[in-house]
Amino acid sequence: MKNGTVTTFILQGLTDDPQLQVLIFIFLFLTYMLSTTGNLTIITLTFVDSHLKTPMYFFLKNFSFLEISFTSACIPRYLYSIATGDKVITYNACMIQVFFIDLCGVTEFFLLAAMSYDRYVAICKPLHYVTIMSIRVCRILIVSCWVAGLCVLIPPLSLGLNLVFCDSNMIDHFGCDAFPLVKIACSDTWTLEQTVNICAVLTLNLTLTCVVLSYGSIIKTIFRFPSVQQRKKAFSTCSSHMIVVSITYGTCIFIYMNPAAKDQVTVNKVVSLLFSSVSPTLNPFIYTLRNSQVQNAFKVSLRRLALISSK
Numbered sequence: 001m002k003n004g005t006v007t008t009f010i011l012q013g014l015t016d017d018p019q020l021q022v023l024i025f026i027f028l029f030l031t032y033m034l035s036t037t038g039n040l041t042i043i044t045l046t047f048v049d050s051h052l053k054t055p056m057y058f059f060l061k062n063f064s065f066l067e068i069s070f071t072s073a074c075i076p077r078y079l080y081s082i083a084t085g086d087k088v089i090t091y092n093a094c095m096i097q098v099f100f101i102d103l104c105g106v107t108e109f110f111l112l113a114a115m116s117y118d119r120y121v122a123i124c125k126p127l128h129y130v131t132i133m134s135i136r137v138c139r140i141l142i143v144s145c146w147v148a149g150l151c152v153l154i155p156p157l158s159l160g161l162n163l164v165f166c167d168s169n170m171i172d173h174f175g176c177d178a179f180p181l182v183k184i185a186c187s188d189t190w191t192l193e194q195t196v197n198i199c200a201v202l203t204l205n206l207t208l209t210c211v212v213l214s215y216g217s218i219i220k221t222i223f224r225f226p227s228v229q230q231r232k233k234a235f236s237t238c239s240s241h242m243i244v245v246s247i248t249y250g251t252c253i254f255i256y257m258n259p260a261a262k263d264q265v266t267v268n269k270v271v272s273l274l275f276s277s278v279s280p281t282l283n284p285f286i287y288t289l290r291n292s293q294v295q296n297a298f299k300v301s302l303r304r305l306a307l308i309s310s311k
Contacts, residue, residue: 006165009094011087013078013174014269025082031277032075038284039064042294049297055133056122056237059115060287062142066111067280070104073097074175074276081174094176099157102178106203107149109252112245113207114141116214119238124221152199159192173269175276204252211245240287247282251275 014024046052046061074097081087089097121132156178164187173180178196182189215238222234251271288294 006091006169008088008090009169009171009176011078011081011089011174011176012170012172013081013087014273021082025079028075028079028082028273028277031281032071032079035071035277035280035284036068038281038288039068041298042284042287045294045297045301048301051293052297055118055135055138056115057293058135058138059111059118059142063108063111063115064284066104066108067283070101070108071276071280073100073104078174089176094171094181095160097176098160098178098181099153101175102153102157103149105252106152107145108248109203109207110145110148111142112241112248113210113214114145115241116211116245117141119241120214120217122237123218123234152203156192156196156199159195163187163189163192174273177272179268200252204249208249211249215242243286244283247279251279 013021015021042064043061046057077089077097118133118138122129125132160178160181163181163185165184166186168184171177171180171184182193182196218234218238222231225231225234251274288298
């Protein structure tokens with residue numbers, strides 16, 4: 001990123017009201033701790049419990065890792081700003097934050113598409129599930145998600161590196177984000193804005209199409225099941241993923257595909273904050289509360305810990 005006279009940025013955050021800042025700090029601290037603890041619990045359970053060695057939990061483990069990385073890229077820095085009053089972020093730190101937030105965010109969409117494909121194979125082609133979703137295939141899909149995320153990020157990032165900042169260093173956001181940075185740049189940003197919009201729309205549409213096609217086939221197959229019990233069991237294995245997909249896509253479509261939302265700065269910041277804190281906090285609970293295998297694995301792990309501690 002080129003620089004005119006700006007060497008640091010100032011993150012304005014959500015509000016200057018001290019009382020509101022205290023409430024925001026408590027809220028974010030609690031959600032961050034819950035999110036990190038919940039996702040780390042899922043990762044740990046998939047490693048230690050033999051019943052959670054299936055492809056579905058392999059993807060869930062990687063999804064939890066992405067959630068931890070995503071929230072850790074933005075929330076701790078904002079908590080530090082509130083706690084110390086230091087809103088200054090260096091030039092390089094700001095760009096690093098943008099890179100990791102966007103990389104984790106984009107990769108998450110491709111991972112959700114891969115997870116929907118896994119559910120499609122499990123329900124529509126159960127006899128071939130083990131063969132199709134082998135460990136090798138699962139690893140290839142995970143690597144492909146990260147590579148796809150990086151490929152989507154490279155075009156706007158390469159253009160962003162040429163932005164010039166000279167008039168203002170005040171970022172009207174709680175973290176470094178693409179649109180607030182574009183607003184304060186004093187160079188031509190039309191090409192960058194269009195590239196960001198195109199990459200966002202392509203990513204959302206491509207991955208959402210994969211999700212819709214997968215779940216369209218899943219629903220058709222489920223309705224062909226002869227017994228109600230079979231249908232309920234099939235729906236229960238997909239319901240958690242469908243809830244997470246709805247939350248994730250709904251939020252991002254509001255931010256990136258709704259032109260009016262970009263002009264409503266306060267609304268945009270609040271929605272971004274909820275997406276960065278509440279959504280990663282809810283996801284572990286959505287998967288564990290609605291999944292008997294994860295619940296059983298958690299109970300068994302607690303019993304083992306209790307036995308070890310009692311000796």
